[in-house]
Amino acid sequence: MFRVSSNPSVDTSIKLVGVAIGMFAFVFVVMVPLYDVLCDALGINGKTSGEAYTSVQAGVDESREITIQFVATNNDGMPWEFRPDTNIMKVHPGGVNDTVFFAHNPLPDAMVAQAIPSVAPSRAAQYFHKTECFCFNQQPLEGKGSADMPLQFIVDRDLPSDIKTITLSYTIFDVTDMAASGALAAR
Numbered sequence: 001m002f003r004v005s006s007n008p009s010v011d012t013s014i015k016l017v018g019v020a021i022g023m024f025a026f027v028f029v030v031m032v033p034l035y036d037v038l039c040d041a042l043g044i045n046g047k048t049s050g051e052a053y054t055s056v057q058a059g060v061d062e063s064r065e066i067t068i069q070f071v072a073t074n075n076d077g078m079p080w081e082f083r084p085d086t087n088i089m090k091v092h093p094g095g096v097n098d099t100v101f102f103a104h105n106p107l108p109d110a111m112v113a114q115a116i117p118s119v120a121p122s123r124a125a126q127y128f129h130k131t132e133c134f135c136f137n138q139q140p141l142e143g144k145g146s147a148d149m150p151l152q153f154i155v156d157r158d159l160p161s162d163i164k165t166i167t168l169s170y171t172i173f174d175v176t177d178m179a180a181s182g183a184l185a186a187r
Contacts, residue, residue, distance in 0.1 A: 060094040061157050068155070071169040072101060078174045080105055080113060080141070085148075094157040100148045101134060101170065105141040112140045112179040113172050115149075120167040127156035128166060135170065138179055 068091055070084035081104040091097045105111050115135040119125040130136075134149035141147055155166065 067165040069167040073171045075173045104146040108143040112176045114175045115170045115172045118169045127159040129154045
């Protein structure tokens with residue numbers, strides 16, 4: 001039997017660290033993509049399409065007003081300041097709407113972030129179309145840097161009439177290490 005040390009507590013600590021690293025890797029390498037596939041297949045969690053929506057001329061429904069709430073959340077360990085410029089908008093279905101989210105990296109080192117959207121109620125997700133969104137791409141920020149990140153969206157005229165409020169929530173993740181790995185792999 002191979003022994004790293006003659007101290008059983010050191011052996012146990014090394015094994016626990018290895019298990020923790022393995023669990024972390026499993027969550028990000030296997031579970032996140034699996035979760036995305038299941039959400040897409042089952043249409044759950046209010047996930048919006050990750051691609052830009054191409055609008056068609058249908059006209060604005062001035063007879064209806066929908067309240068859009070914006071929520072910004074940082075994933076654990078993400079030090080950025082991240083918030084919407086406005087928390088609530090009143091919009092008309094079919095109209096093109098613009099807003100901005102603000103991000104600030106308080107650290108001295110450059111970082112890369114990725115925002116993941118979610119729509120509630122989940123059945124409204126198919127009627128909420130982003131034509132431009134910072135969530136389509138990773139967002140790099142220099143150390144101590146700030147950015148206004150645009151969002152342009154349309155609420156479909158076919159939104160069921162009982163839906164009066166839609167909440168668009170973004171969670172921002174630190175993907176600096178993954179972005180660096182991807183850049184090295186592309187070389």
